[in-house]
Amino acid sequence: MIPFVDLQAQYQKLKPEIDAALAEVLANSSFILGPQVAALENDFAAYCGAAHAAGVNSGTSALHLALLAAGVEPGDEVITTPMTFVATAAAICYIGAKPVFVDLDPKSYCIDPKNIEAAITNRTKVIMPVHLYGQPADMDPILEIAGRHGLSVIEDAAQAHGARYKGRRVGAIGKLGCFSFYPGKNLGAYGEGGIVITNDSEMVHTVKMLRDWGQEGKGNHVRLGYNYRLEGIQGAVVGVKLKHLEEWNRLRRAHAALYSELLADAACATPEVMDYAEHVFHVYAVRVQQREEVMQGLQQNDIACGVHYPKPVHLQPAFAYLGYHAGDFPHAEKAASEVLSLPMFPELTSEQIETVCSALKKAL
Numbered sequence: 001m002i003p004f005v006d007l008q009a010q011y012q013k014l015k016p017e018i019d020a021a022l023a024e025v026l027a028n029s030s031f032i033l034g035p036q037v038a039a040l041e042n043d044f045a046a047y048c049g050a051a052h053a054a055g056v057n058s059g060t061s062a063l064h065l066a067l068l069a070a071g072v073e074p075g076d077e078v079i080t081t082p083m084t085f086v087a088t089a090a091a092i093c094y095i096g097a098k099p100v101f102v103d104l105d106p107k108s109y110c111i112d113p114k115n116i117e118a119a120i121t122n123r124t125k126v127i128m129p130v131h132l133y134g135q136p137a138d139m140d141p142i143l144e145i146a147g148r149h150g151l152s153v154i155e156d157a158a159q160a161h162g163a164r165y166k167g168r169r170v171g172a173i174g175k176l177g178c179f180s181f182y183p184g185k186n187l188g189a190y191g192e193g194g195i196v197i198t199n200d201s202e203m204v205h206t207v208k209m210l211r212d213w214g215q216e217g218k219g220n221h222v223r224l225g226y227n228y229r230l231e232g233i234q235g236a237v238v239g240v241k242l243k244h245l246e247e248w249n250r251l252r253r254a255h256a257a258l259y260s261e262l263l264a265d266a267a268c269a270t271p272e273v274m275d276y277a278e279h280v281f282h283v284y285a286v287r288v289q290q291r292e293e294v295m296q297g298l299q300q301n302d303i304a305c306g307v308h309y310p311k312p313v314h315l316q317p318a319f320a321y322l323g324y325h326a327g328d329f330p331h332a333e334k335a336a337s338e339v340l341s342l343p344m345f346p347e348l349t350s351e352q353i354e355t356v357c358s359a360l361k362k363a364l
């Protein structure tokens with residue numbers, strides 16, 4: 001059996017470090033925020049090259065609070081991509097703002113900057129690129145457009161911890177960057193978690209205030225806030241794992257290179273790494289015709305696989321009220337019908353990759 005991700009293998013390797021960090025949280029009862037979360041905020045901000053970070057209880061909460069910190073209000077519009085996890089669009093809707101989708105670049109799978117300008121209206125406040133699968137969006141043209149129109153850029157970096165765009169780590173390139181510590185992400189907690197990073201000291205103050213019930217000083221609630229605090233246990237676990245992230249991302253890139261080499265002659269398209277990018281392969285997605293049959297072929301060989309994502313957000317029933325239709329974003333819709341994610345995790349072996357590739361070729 002080849003799993004899609006293997007969190008057991010990772011824990012077995014880190015057991016002494018993790019167990020010691022957890023014991024410290026238990027000994028101090030630092031269950032909510034506390035020293036482990038503060039240490040993670042410092043370390044993660046430094047790792048990303050950002051001045052500040054605020055730990056929150058999920059990547060979705062990170063997006064929600066980043067949008068609020070950027071001043072998004074009901075009725076405002078946020079330009080983003082339909083080829084993402086629903087959380088990107090849901091966070092916009094939580095505020096009563098409107099996600100405005102534009103089509104992706106079929107090479108990078110990220111928002112195509114060429115489509116953004118036509119979608120800007122006088123209600124647009126934010127552009128929210130998603131670094132899908134661990135590949136950075138093309139940030140320079142996005143920042144240029146945002147600058148010209150007075151918009152903020154918020155990065156959904158939930159799949160791209162440590163990825164680089166022209167040498168700079170994602171998350172700190174726009175005004176705010178949002179990460180998820182969902183267990184299966186490149187940097188995952190032992191439960192839910194997320195973080196917002198920024199270079200703006202006022203914005204990090206706003207995020208920290210909003211995550212803790214909108215308090216300014218104990219008992220003084222100045223704004224409608226949320227219970228979005230990061231737990232001490234999650235801060236401790238992610239703090240330990242952050243020290244291994246570079247090595248894990250290096251292994252993911254090596255696995256991706258081997259997959260692409262072995263699949264060079266297969267009847268499927270392998271992912272492209274953009275010239276500007278250091279990809280971190282949260283997901284290694286090939287493109288196939290007849291996906292159902294190919295997936296069955298893999299499953300018959302005890303190989304797990306996934307689809308990220310089978311239906312773009314503009315075609316999800318929950319977002320039908322936005323008024324989009326099939327055919328609106330042809331690149332996103334075609335990608336959603338063809339992408340197939342193969343097993344990808346740092347502990348994957350070359351033999352396992354060879355097994356996956358020969359089973360895939362047979363299934364094709």
Ligand SMILES: *Cc1c(COP(=O)(O)O)cnc(C)c1O
Nearest residue numbers: 058059060085087088158180182
């Ligand atoms: C995982 C993910 C999120 C949401 O993160 P949670 O921690 O699960 O709330 C948001 N955006 C993208 C692109 C994601 O992959």
